[in-house]
Amino acid sequence: MEKKADELVRAAAASYLDGPAYQRPSPRGENVLVPGGMFLCQVVPRHERVYLPQITAW
Template identity: 60%
Template structure:
């Protein structure tokens, strides 16, 4: 496997009605989070602890909630909020 990010449960549910510029910022930041998780959990599939706490990330025009799951080598974007 290789680390990646995705919307959960799916893109339509998470970013429906969100301005495209904000979506672009969220996706850039999600890619940064993937690189950080990849460096921290070199082989996520063999990780045996609890998944780390989720977090929030501020981006231009809003914020989003995410969860990293090392065993799945995924960062899930769960909610996007525009302001």
């Protein structure tokens, strides 16, 4: 899961280059399925953060 989360952070950095100057609404949260579990992620460009409020392993 950590590897997939790192990939999401790199993708968000490339997609939202203007960071704190971003004026549109933040993208919706999404569920990401990975081998052995899933996590919910929320990209907030103005904060320059990717939040993972839920991680579920199975």
